[in-house]
Amino acid sequence: MDFSATEIPDVLVMKPRLFADARGYFMETFRQDLFAQRGICENFVQDNMSSSIKGTLRGLHYQLNPYAQGKLVRVIRGAVYDVAVDIRRGSPWYAKWVGMELSAENRLSMYIPAGFAHGFYVLSESAEFIYKCTHFYAPQAERGIIWNDAEINIAWPIIENRVILSAKDNENPSLRLAENNLEYEKK
Numbered sequence: 001m002d003f004s005a006t007e008i009p010d011v012l013v014m015k016p017r018l019f020a021d022a023r024g025y026f027m028e029t030f031r032q033d034l035f036a037q038r039g040i041c042e043n044f045v046q047d048n049m050s051s052s053i054k055g056t057l058r059g060l061h062y063q064l065n066p067y068a069q070g071k072l073v074r075v076i077r078g079a080v081y082d083v084a085v086d087i088r089r090g091s092p093w094y095a096k097w098v099g100m101e102l103s104a105e106n107r108l109s110m111y112i113p114a115g116f117a118h119g120f121y122v123l124s125e126s127a128e129f130i131y132k133c134t135h136f137y138a139p140q141a142e143r144g145i146i147w148n149d150a151e152i153n154i155a156w157p158i159i160e161n162r163v164i165l166s167a168k169d170n171e172n173p174s175l176r177l178a179e180n181n182l183e184y185e186k187k
Contacts, residue, residue: 001034006098011084011116012038013100014109029109030072030132040111042070044132052080052122052129055162059119059169060085060145067138068114071131078127079103080120081157085145087175088115095175097154102129117145121156121163144172151175 002015016027035042052058060083063069073082083099101123102108112118120129147156147165152175172178 001028001031003034003038006084006100006110008084008086008093008096008098010086010093010113011098012040012111014111016107016109018107027107029074035111040113042134044072044134046133046136047130048133048137049128049130052127053164054122054125055159056122056164057119057147057156057169058166059083060117060147060149060172061119062087062115062117062143062145063135063138064141064143065114067135067141070114070134071112071118072109073102073112073118073120073129073131074107074109075102075104076128076130077104078122078124079105080122080124080127080129082110082120083118083154083156084110084112085117085119085152085154085175086115087117087145087178091115095152097152099154099156119147121158123157123159143178144169145175145178146172149174 004013006013016029019026080102081099082102083097085097086093
């Protein structure tokens with residue numbers, strides 16, 4: 001598994017080593033020891049999966065401390081544009097974002113530490129998205145930031161002006177309004 005940093009060094013991209021033959025392929029998608037070698041000693045406690053149609057935008061989601069979730073995300077069918085936004089007060093990358101295409105074809109994974117808002121936009125006809133979380137879902141700590149916040153200014157690759165949102169995601173506040181509820185400090 002090859003690791004590379006993004007423009008925000010705490011967000012990592014993993015490319016698995018693929019072993020293929022006439023039968024198909026094999027790859028490791030997570031190895032605790034390799035993550036620990038890079039200082040990531042997270043205990044993943046919950047796995048989630050979603051299926052979405054083209055044009056669906058999920059996010060930007062996060063959980064407040066002490067329930068903040070780190071995530072290891074990847075796509076097993078289709079393609080998405082995946083985004084992580086640093087919302088840790090005191091971080092040199094506060095309100096900055098990184099984004100990249102994750103797909104079944106490129107087999108990349110992204111590690112997003114706690115203290116980031118996360119979202120993705122479906123580029124293919126449909127996509128299946130899986131992610132490991134470092135904390136259990138806690139509805140009382142669940143929060144969101146509007147996907148098109150002008151201050152964050154994410155360059156979403158919107159297809160045909162099509163954005164399908166949940167009612168809840170459509171009502172998320174801007175980062176500036178959500179800021180009063182943020183309880184993250186740069187570690």
